[in-house]
Every structure is written in structure tokens, then in C-alpha cells.
Amino acid sequence: MTPHCSVLCYVSGLCWLAALPALSPRSSMSENAMGSTMVEERFHYGARAAAYSAEFSAQRDRRRVRAGGEWGGGMPVQWLQRSMWALGLEVHTQRFARTLPFPDESRERYAVRGTNVYGILRAPRAARTEALVLSAPCSAPPHNAHAVGLLLALAAYCREQIYWAKDLIFLVNEHDLLGMEAWLEGYHDGNRSGTQWWGSMGRAGAIQAAVAVELSGAVLTSVDVAPEGLNGQLPNMDLLGLFHACCHKGGLLCTIQGKLQRPEAGSVHGLQTLLLMGLQQAAGRAGGDHALFLRYRIEAVTVRGINSFRQHKHDLNAMGRLLEGMLRKLNNLLERLHQSYFFYLLPSLTRFVSIGLYMPPFGLLLCVLIIRAVDLWLQLQHSDAAPTQRMGGGDGAPRGAEDPPVGLLSLLPPVLVSHGAGLALYSLPVVGHRITPDPPVGLLSLLPPVLVSHGAGLALYSLPVVGHRVAALLAPQDPPVGLLSLLPPVLVSHGAGLALYSLPVVGHRVAALHFPVAEAEAVVLSMMAIYVAGMALPHSAHRWVWGGYGVLWGC
Known part of the structure; x- marks a missing residue:
């Protein structure tokens, strides 16, 4: 009898997992403050963003030549400071150093030094008690130079608007996760990783949400979102719903786990996307620089502009309007995102599987071990x-x-x-x-x-x-x-x-x-x-x- 029960539980668990995409309900926006789509995004500084990115790449290459041709010269800190000062931002820098227990992935070295540069746009119509973060990691050349240019162009555009109720922080962090971790520890005046940092930290209000931007070039065909944080931690699902709504409004192809959205609910495509998200969470690795924000109870995602062989091409204006729309919706928040789910799997951005739906099949799979243990105990008794x-x-x-x-x-x-x-x-x-x-x-x-x-x-x-x-x-x-x-x-x-x-x-x-x-x-x-x-x-x-x-x- 025991083998039959074990086989039944195992097969039932697998069938339940395979049927999750068909059982998944449609996702909806739980936060009413982010539900309106009547606002028109007017970002038109795409050419200015391209000029910023070209100048940023030239300044960085110049520092590489001075450093002997290696990626050790760091990012152009002084140029970033001058650019942000010219835009009317409150500019601050943070130097940091970290001794790694293992060598980093790019070069086998234990000591890492870098500098974070960020500018704060103070809210003109509020008490400045809350803030939003838009970050762009300064990765090794030639990666992500267009993201830094787009960030500066967005700062210039947002400086001209008067409707901001929250402070905006435009952050350019060096060494990816290491720089982001140093900045978050300095901003919250803590040290949980042993990172040393120097400099006077300028602070805005309590950070409500954050968006990390990564671009592969000035032309993009789709936009991918990475919600996974460290150890499988996820942001509030309303943030992903906001991303999908802004992409749909702007006519951008949006993907998750590199998969496009399909209308049919119970497709094999949805099961593949769901399993990929589960494996990504099980791996425990960070999906982007946003992962460290989740440790501080700050909802964040990483948005990546992908340039592939698809026919529909978009420029930096489309990406800028997407980020503008997300910032404006987050600007309307009256409280932290808390109404939607924090434990979920996504077969697509329009459907979700909550924890109450995907845990029972895992329980059935674990019942096989319990049944076998009880059977062994009964055999010992007899x-x-x-x-x-x-x-x-x-x-x-x-x-x-x-x-x-x-x-x-x-x-x-x-x-x-x-x-x-x-x-x-x-x-x-x-x-x-x-x-x-x-x-x-x-x-x-x-x-x-x-x-x-x-x-x-x-x-x-x-x-x-x-x-x-x-x-x-x-x-x-x-x-x-x-x-x-x-x-x-x-x-x-x-x-x-x-x-x-x-x-x-x-x-x-x-x-x-x-x-x-x-x-x-x-x-x-x-x-x-x-x-x-x-x-x-x-x-x-x-x-x-x-x-x-x-x-x-x-x-």
C-alpha cells in the first residue's frame, strides 16, 4: 500500500505543478494610487541622453588610458559631479573600500575601491520626508554607458517639473553590487558587511521605492524586468504590475525571464517562465542591483533594455517615458506598497501564482518522504x-x-x-x-x-x-x-x-x-x-x- 500512496502523491504533485499556469488568476493593481493611466509622459530628451552617454564613455576611456589600459581607473567622478551640478542637483560622493573573502569575477583581486556619485532633486511641493531612487550601475566598458546618459537626461527633465512630492535620488554606483551595498549602508548609517566608506552622506527622505536601469545600447527592442533579490526575496507584486502597465501604455515589448507575454493562460510557455523564475529564486543570486534594496524593506526592480533581432525598434525616448511613468506613479504613493503579494511565481506579467496555490504540490512531494518514514517505523514495530x-x-x-x-x-x-x-x-x-x-x-x-x-x-x-x-x-x-x-x-x-x-x-x-x-x-x-x-x-x-x-x- 505504501508504494502506491507514494506514487500517487508524487504524480499528483507533478500534475499540480504542471497545471499552475492554467490555474493562475489575472493580476491586478492593488494600490489605487498607482492605478490611473491618464497622465501623459512627455520625455523627449533622447538626443541629450545619447550625448551624455557619448561624453561619459569618452571620459571613462580617457581614465583607462591614464590607468594603463585596464579597468582600474574607475568612473569619471569629477565629470559626473560637474554634470549634476549643472543640472541643479545637490551632489554628493561616497568613497568606499571592501576586502573580499573571494576574488571578484572580473579580476582576481581581494581589495576593491570605488566611488559612488549621486544627486538629490528636492521635492518642491512636499515636506521632503520620502524619496525615490533611480540608479545606473557603472559597469566595465562598454556596458551601461547609455543608462548613465539616460539617468542624467531624466534628471534634467525632472528638474523642470513642479509636481514632485518626493525627493528624487539619481545614483551612479561603481562595482555594481559592492557599490550599491556601500551606498545603502552609508545612507542608513549602518555597517553589516564590513565595507569601509568615507565622505559626508547627503540624505533625502525615507526611500519608498527604487528602480535600477541597465541598457545594452541606444536602440532597444524589448524591456526585461528582474524582480529576484538575494535568497529569492521578491518585491511587492504591484511594482511589477506598474512596470507592465507603463510598457503596455508606451507600446514597448515587456519580458520576464527573457520570455515574451502570450495571451493563452495554460501554455507550455507559461510553465517554462514559471519554472525559470522558481529556479532563479532557488539559486539565491541577485537579479540586479535592486536586490540590496529589498534587504531594507524598499521595493525595487531592475529594468533592462534589450537590443535583439526583433523588428520593433525604440530609442531612448521610449525608455525615458517608461521610467518617467513609473516615477510619476510612485510619486503618488501615500504609504509603502503592502497590499499585494510578496510570495508569488509569474507565468507571465499578466498572471500570477500565489503562495497558497504553489505550496500544496510541494507538500505532496514532501509527503512521499513522510510516508516512507512512517512505513519504516511500522516495519520496525513488527x-x-x-x-x-x-x-x-x-x-x-x-x-x-x-x-x-x-x-x-x-x-x-x-x-x-x-x-x-x-x-x-x-x-x-x-x-x-x-x-x-x-x-x-x-x-x-x-x-x-x-x-x-x-x-x-x-x-x-x-x-x-x-x-x-x-x-x-x-x-x-x-x-x-x-x-x-x-x-x-x-x-x-x-x-x-x-x-x-x-x-x-x-x-x-x-x-x-x-x-x-x-x-x-x-x-x-x-x-x-x-x-x-x-x-x-x-x-x-x-x-x-x-x-x-x-x-x-x-x-
């Missing part, structure tokens, strides 16, 4: 006679072998040992990281932790049997059963925890030259190996312990 037959069963059987501890209580030692091993493998690297000055680096350095964690699992799997065999040779009348038998697995698990940190440190000088890996990926890979070992060990250890008893007594 196998009282089997251990006696395996251990001799006659009058000559040793005392204590007739009634071994069977049942739920007998699973307690393996569960405690496996979870203790997981705790040791989790905590000891952190403790060793504080003691040892050189952290592990590189993808190659992950090989020892994976081998060690699997070796620890193998040791916890086999040591009870080996220990009882040795104990039978030394004292066959009194095998060491109980707390003393847990000593070898505990020692092995703690030794594995020490090796999990020390072995990568030993070889990190060689590993740093090849395959740099992000810190989050290293932690995820190590924890996956630990979790798999901890999930499999309790049942395996219990099976082999009692199998070892049978070997001891000559069965």
Missing part, C-alpha cells in the same frame, strides 16, 4: 522476532541479544549524531575563519569540503558496524552499546568539520589561480553536501547498527 532469529535465537544466545531496542526510540542516537555532525560541519568553518587569516578561494578549493563531507557521511555510516565488530573480539559477552558507541562518529564529525575549513586553506594559493567562485555559491554547495549526508544517515546508520549485531553473533 520485526521484534527478526532480530532474535538473526542473533542466534536459541538457548545459547547471549543475554541482552534477545530484545534489542527497536522502535522510534532506537532512532534517537543516529538522528542526534547526524544532526550533530551537520552542526559541526556548519559551525567549525566559521570559527576557523576567525582564527585563520587566509580564507579559502576558488572553485577548486570546494573539492576538499565536498570530499570531506561525503567522507564524514561514509564514516558515520560504517563506524557503528566496525566498532561493534572490534568490541565483539575484545569483550564478546558485553558489546559497547549506548553513549560510548557514539564517540567514534562524534570524533569523526568534528574532525570532518575541521578538515572542511583547513584543507581549502592549505591549497587556496593554487586554487585562487583557477575558477573563481562566489562566496554564496561556496556556502550553498557545502551545505547541500551536508544536508544530503544528514538526510540519509539516520536510517542507514540504524540499519547497519542492527546488521552489525547480526554479524557479531555469527548470523
